[in-house]
Amino acid sequence: xxxxxxxxxxxxxxxxxxxxxxxxxxxxxxxxxxxxxxxxxxxxxxxxxxxxxxxxxxxxxxxxxxxxxxxxxxxxxxxxxxxxxxxxxxxxxxxxxxxxxxxxxxxxxxxxxxxxxxxxxxxxxxxxxxxxxxxxxxxxxxxxxxxxxxxxxxxxxxxxxxxxxxxxxxxxxxxxxxxxxxxxxxxxxxxxxxxxxxxxxxxxxxxxxxxxxxxxxxxxxxxxxxxxxxxxxxxxxxxxxxxxxxxxxxxxxxxxxxxxxxxxxxxxxxxxxxxxxxxxxxxxxxxxxxxxxxxxxxxxxxxxxxxxxxxxxxxxxxxxxxxxxxxxxxxxxxxxxxxxx
Amino acid sequence: xxxxxxxxxxxxxxxxxxxxxxxxxxxxxxxxxxxxxxxxxxxxxxxxxxxxxxxxxxxxxxxxxxxxxxxxxxxxxxxxxxxxxxxxxxxxxxxxxxxxxxxxxxxxxxxxxxxxxxxxxxxxxxxxxxxxxxxxxxxxxxxxxxxxxxxxxxxxxxxxxxxxxxxxxxxxxxxxxxxxxxxxxxxxxxxxxxxxxxxxxxxxxxxxxxxxxxxxxxxxxxxxxxxxxxxxxxxxxxxxxxxxxxxxxxxxxxxxxxxxxxxxxxxxxxxxxxxxxxxxxxxxxxxxxxxxxxxxxxxxxxxxxxxxxxxxxxxxxxxxxxxxxxxxxxxxxxxxxxxxx
DNA sequence: CTGTTAGCGCTTTCAG
DNA sequence: CTGAAAGCGCTAACAG
Numbered sequence: 174x175x176x177x178x179x180x181x182x183x184x185x186x187x188x189x190x191x192x193x194x195x196x197x198x199x200x201x202x203x204x205x206x207x208x209x210x211x212x213x214x215x216x217x218x219x220x221x222x223x224x225x226x227x228x229x230x231x232x233x234x235x236x237x238x239x240x241x242x243x244x245x246x247x248x249x250x251x252x253x254x255x256x257x258x259x260x261x262x263x264x265x266x267x268x269x270x271x272x273x274x275x276x277x278x279x280x281x282x283x284x285x286x287x288x289x290x291x292x293x294x295x296x297x298x299x300x301x302x303x304x305x306x307x308x309x310x311x312x313x314x315x316x317x318x319x320x321x322x323x324x325x326x327x328x329x330x331x332x333x334x335x336x337x338x339x340x341x342x343x344x345x346x347x348x349x350x351x352x353x354x355x356x357x358x359x360x361x362x363x364x365x366x367x368x369x370x371x372x373x374x375x376x377x378x379x380x381x382x383x384x385x386x387x388x389x390x391x392x393x394x395x396x397x398x399x400x401x402x403x404x405x406x407x408x409x410x411x412x413x414x415x416x417x418x419x420x421x422x423x424x425x426x427x428x429x430x431x432x433x434x435x436x437x438x439x440x441x442x443x444x445x446x447x448x449x450x451x452x453x454x455x456x457x458x459x460x461x462x463x464x465x466x467x468x469x470x471x472x473x474x475x476x477x478x479x480x481x482x483x484x485x486x487x488x489x490x491x492x493x494x495x496x497x498x499x500x501x502x503x504x505x506x507x508x509x510x511x512x513x514x
Numbered sequence: 515x516x517x518x519x520x521x522x523x524x525x526x527x528x529x530x531x532x533x534x535x536x537x538x539x540x541x542x543x544x545x546x547x548x549x550x551x552x553x554x555x556x557x558x559x560x561x562x563x564x565x566x567x568x569x570x571x572x573x574x575x576x577x578x579x580x581x582x583x584x585x586x587x588x589x590x591x592x593x594x595x596x597x598x599x600x601x602x603x604x605x606x607x608x609x610x611x612x613x614x615x616x617x618x619x620x621x622x623x624x625x626x627x628x629x630x631x632x633x634x635x636x637x638x639x640x641x642x643x644x645x646x647x648x649x650x651x652x653x654x655x656x657x658x659x660x661x662x663x664x665x666x667x668x669x670x671x672x673x674x675x676x677x678x679x680x681x682x683x684x685x686x687x688x689x690x691x692x693x694x695x696x697x698x699x700x701x702x703x704x705x706x707x708x709x710x711x712x713x714x715x716x717x718x719x720x721x722x723x724x725x726x727x728x729x730x731x732x733x734x735x736x737x738x739x740x741x742x743x744x745x746x747x748x749x750x751x752x753x754x755x756x757x758x759x760x761x762x763x764x765x766x767x768x769x770x771x772x773x774x775x776x777x778x779x780x781x782x783x784x785x786x787x788x789x790x791x792x793x794x795x796x797x798x799x800x801x802x803x804x805x806x807x808x809x810x811x812x813x814x815x816x817x818x819x820x821x822x823x824x825x826x827x828x829x830x831x832x833x834x835x836x837x838x839x840x841x842x843x844x845x846x847x848x849x850x851x852x853x854x855x
Numbered sequence: 856c857t858g859t860t861a862g863c864g865c866t867t868t869c870a871g
Numbered sequence: 872c873t874g875a876a877a878g879c880g881c882t883a884a885c886a887g
Contacts, residue, residue: 188880199858204882212856234639235579236880239863244576246619254608260601267595267622276636278587278619281608295617298575407807437807443784444809463804466748466778468785529864540874545866553872577864580879 187228196224207232238300243323243493245274247486248296250306252284252374255404256431258459258478259307262329265482266305273490275302282307284373290315297322303489308375309334325495327485331376332501341485341502348474348506349380352428352456353387355508361426361454364388365397367413367438368430369405377430380458384428397421405430410437415445418453426454426514432461432473439467439513454514460507472511477504528569537565548573579641584664586615588827589637591647593625593715596745597772599800599819600648603670606823607646614831616643623648625714631656638663644830649716650675666836668826672717673842682826682843689815689847690721693769693797694728696849702767702795705729706738708754708779709771710746718771721799725769738762746771751778756786759794767795767855773802773814780808780854795855801848813852818845 193203198217205211206221224230238244249266251259266277278299280292290312293304297318303325311319319326319337326338333344356364368381388394399417401409410429414437417427429435435457442449449455449469457464460475481504488500534544539558546552547562565571579585590607592600607618619640621633631653634645638659644666652660660667660678667679674685697705709722729735740758742750751770755778758768770776776798783790790796790810798805801816822845829841 189882190880200880201859201882202857205857208882214856217856231635232639233580233641233880235576235585235641236863237882238576239574239580239865240880240882242863254601254605257598257601260595260598263620264595264622267620274636276619276621278617279604279608280617281605294572295615298573300574300576407804411807433804436804440807440809463748463774463777466752466781468781531864541864542866542875543873546873549866555872558872574864577879578866580881581864581866583879 187230189230189232191228192221192224192230195228196220242300244300244302245276246299246301247275247277247489248293248299248301248304249277249279250282250289250292250296250304251279252282252307253404254281256433257461258431258476261478262307262482265479265484266486267482268479269483269486269490275486275490286310286312286315293318300324302493303327305329305485305489307331309336309340310375325489325493327489329481329485331379332503333379336499336501338495339485339488339500339502341481341488341504343476343481343504343506345376345379346383346386348458348476349383349385350387351383351508352380352458352474353384353391356426356428356454356456356514357387357391357393359454359514361514362393363423363425364393364395365417365421365424365427366395366399366429367410367417367427367434368398368400369409369434370400370402374430380430397424405434407433407437407440410434411441411444412437414438414441414455418445424453426456428456430458432457432459432464432471435471435473435513436464436467439469439471449513456514460509465509465511469512470509472514473509475507475509477506480504528571530571530573532569533562533565533571536569537561583641585641585643586617587637587640587642588616588618588830589634589640589642589645590618590620591623591630591633591637591645592620593623593648594745595622597774598802599772599817602819603648603823606820606825607827608823609820610824610827610831616827616831627651627653627656634659641665643834644668646670646826646830648672650677650681651716666830666834668830670822670826672720673844674720677840677842679836680826680829680841680843682822682829682845684817684822684845684847686717686720687724687727689799689817690724690726691728692724692849693721693799693815694725694732697767697769697795697797697855698728698732698734700795700855702855703734704764704766705734705736706758706762706765706768707736707740707770708751708758708768708775709739709741710750710775711741711743715771721771738765746775748774748778748781751775752782752785753778755779755782755796759786765794767797769797771799773798773800773805773812776812776814776854777805777808780810780812790854797855801850806850806852810853811850813855814850816848816850818847821845 193200203221206218282289305327307330328336328340330342332340332342399413438455457473460473464471534541544562547559623630634656646668648671650669669677669681671683673681673683740754779796798814801814805812
């Protein structure tokens, strides 16, 4: 025996049909009001709106999504949440989505393309309107789905490569290169690098490569180089600078892959009585507020994380269909001279 | 004329029916394999799995959600993403959700209950399995929906109040009170407070109230108090300490509502040649890593943000139905003595 | 500007 | 352990 209609439905959850009945219109008319789509007489709209308010109607997005084969969900895949960089990106995305009907679903990949692929596939089950992810490198399977899906795609942070649809970011190689040029020009000659395990972070590697290229051009090279296993952190930066100076006492500047670690470097200097810039240049990456609030503002490169997220989401909203032309947006970066290099 | 069946469907998007046909079973059997639910013969399962792999089948969660009136979405409403505290909470939630089928949908309320209400209602349209939000204060409408909804609810950060279902966090009043007792015991008597606009942040206010209560008990009071408009930041903390010392030069300790601002205070001390602790105690809240990496580790209270998020999500997953008893989990906090107070 | 009809892809219920 | 039938709540495509 077939179950009775609505047998398992929560009696106090009104549906669009209830709204329509109360307003004395058809379902589809009520639907048009809810979605603000199509021509509706003001009087009709008012009646439907009143019915919605009276019943406390909440649309069922699953039903809408099924019927229209599309959703208001935007999948966001980020490498990490520990690093403030990605919350900043997410903040930008969220800002662009406020006042729109779109909602971000977020996943964290731990910089692992296989995890990225797995999460991507599970997100696609929601028929998202768009997918945002970091970087231009994905597994072949992921790339295939991104290429062929009926959704917009934005690849963030990096623009050195061939995007699926939209890329928003900066050239990390160039940033590393400019770091090298800048520091050479300021008179530094004996370079050290205090990084983290690079396998996981394409962009840190690109900056590192750019830095080395600039040094090579100037007839220089990295005299010393240390890396921590595991995630980067301020305390790691502090210990790493101590270690690198023990091995190579003659350095006159040390470059870090990010501000967190560079601040650890500054803290080591304070602790060890080393005067930043005069005795040892310290250079970071990201341009975090806290680095600029220090007594000696950190010398670094300002990446525009919030802007990257915001620009990407805005671009994605411009058109539901993927345009014929790919878009690459370079948000650039600023060298912050600061007081530590 | 009615449209043809599947007329607008992407031809290369296989459905469960396609999988079933290829595997030579009925739809519902294929569905059981996909959901790992109900008894299935191993041989049947294997055939279905092979068909899924061959077709590259991705389930349509909207259809599933509609049919089962439930979803694998977990709504997460956070006050902010600027403050590292909430990305930490989110990280905890995400950690608990890894390896489960649940996916977080996130919204940002800007500490505004009306925005919280609006986002909550739009999230409920997805029939989430659970809702996670911050604090115990919501609009009456939001509270009504939370009470009556068919989903689990976790209210995070704060446990001083009456939760809807589960509360996970700590007593902020108590933390403020303990801060006061701790500092009085360490010999401080002339207290200043350098805060931010309190209207927006219930928990900072509770700590402030607790601090004042402890001082009152000791026959003391806040001699000076300054607040910044706008969001808290390190640079704001730095400027604020300068301002408060100008107005009340005799202070021997200044309490900040969080570590970000307290670090700004330290930076002002370094800049102005004031020795933290000896000449002026500085006390924060949160126990951020960066504060502990400083040459003088910040004196502060460690809040367990990651643990709060993780515990809440784990608890929520324990049972789909809301239990008769409410649960309050106190994750506590640690006083970090540090070197600045 | 409004309504009719069919169906989105899946899961529930109950029977075998 | 497997299947048949019905329907979740909404919207596309037309016609009026």
